[in-house]
Amino acid sequence: MDEVRKLAEIVKNSRNIVFFGGAGVSTESGIPDFRSTDGLYNQEWDYPPETILSHSFFEKRTEEFYRFYRAKMLFLDARPNPAHLRLAQLEAEGKLCGVVTQNIDGLHQAAGSKRVFELHGSVLRNHCTKCGKSYSVQFVLESQGVPHCQCGGIIKPDVVLYEEALDDDVVAGAVNAIASADTMIIGGTSLNVYPAAGLIRYFRGSDLVIINKSPTQYDHSADLLICQNIGQVFSQI
Numbered sequence: 001m002d003e004v005r006k007l008a009e010i011v012k013n014s015r016n017i018v019f020f021g022g023a024g025v026s027t028e029s030g031i032p033d034f035r036s037t038d039g040l041y042n043q044e045w046d047y048p049p050e051t052i053l054s055h056s057f058f059e060k061r062t063e064e065f066y067r068f069y070r071a072k073m074l075f076l077d078a079r080p081n082p083a084h085l086r087l088a089q090l091e092a093e094g095k096l097c098g099v100v101t102q103n104i105d106g107l108h109q110a111a112g113s114k115r116v117f118e119l120h121g122s123v124l125r126n127h128c129t130k131c132g133k134s135y136s137v138q139f140v141l142e143s144q145g146v147p148h149c150q151c152g153g154i155i156k157p158d159v160v161l162y163e164e165a166l167d168d169d170v171v172a173g174a175v176n177a178i179a180s181a182d183t184m185i186i187g188g189t190s191l192n193v194y195p196a197a198g199l200i201r202y203f204r205g206s207d208l209v210i211i212n213k214s215p216t217q218y219d220h221s222a223d224l225l226i227c228q229n230i231g232q233v234f235s236q237i
Contacts (some may be wrong), residue, residue: 058083084107099116100178182207191216
C-alpha cells in the first residue's frame with residue numbers, strides 16, 4: 001500500500017517518534033474494547049460499562065464492580081502483537097522517544113518498551129486503599145468478591161476510573177514526549193476520550209500520522225491517514 005510505504009519513509013527519516021495509542025492496539029492481542037457491548041450484555045449487567053467503571057460505583061457497589069472487572073477487564077493470557085513489538089524495536093533503535101497509551105494491560109512493557117506513559121494506569125498494579133500495600137493482579141483475579149488486604153482495607157486496581165483525575169507525573173511525561181517529537185503516530189483510538197485525547201495538541205513536529213479503522217475528529221489534521229489494522233501496518237514498516 002502507498003500509505004504504508006509513506007509511513008515507512010517517515011519512520012526512516014524521523015529521529016524522535018512518539019506513539020499515542022488506544023484500545024485498537026490491544027484488540028489485535030485478543031483484548032476486546034470494554035465499550036463494545038454485545039446482545040448478552042444487558043442480560044448480565046444492569047449498568048453501562050462507563051457507570052460500573054466509575055469512582056462512585058467502586059465506592060458504593062464494590063462487589064458488583066469487581067464482578068465486571070474480573071470478567072471484562074482482565075486478560076492475562078494476552079500477548080503483544082506486531083504493533084507492540086515494532087514499537088519496542090523502534091525504541092531500542094533510538095528512534096522512538098515514548099509510548100503514550102490509554103490501555104491498562106501492560107502489553108507495551110511486555111513487548112520490551114521502556115518509556116511508557118500509562119495515562120489510565122495498569123491492571124497489573126493494585127494497592128490497599130487503607131495501608132497502601134501492593135498486590136498482584138493474580139491476587140485480585142483469584143480472590144472472591146471484594147479483595148481485602150491483610151489490614152482489612154479494600155484493594156483497588158491502579159487504574160484511573162471515571163470521575164478520577166489522571167496522574168500529574170504521567171501527564172507531564174507524556175506532554176514532554178509529545179512536545180519534543182518530530183513525528184507523532186496515533187493508532188487504534190477514536191480520540192474521543194478526554195482529557196487523554198487533548199494531549200495531542202502539544203505536538204509541534206512535522207508529521208502527524210493516524211492509523212485507525214474508523215474516522216476520528218483529528219483526521220483533517222493528519223499528514224498521513226491509514227485506515228487499516230494497526231498490527232498489519234506495523235509489521236510492514
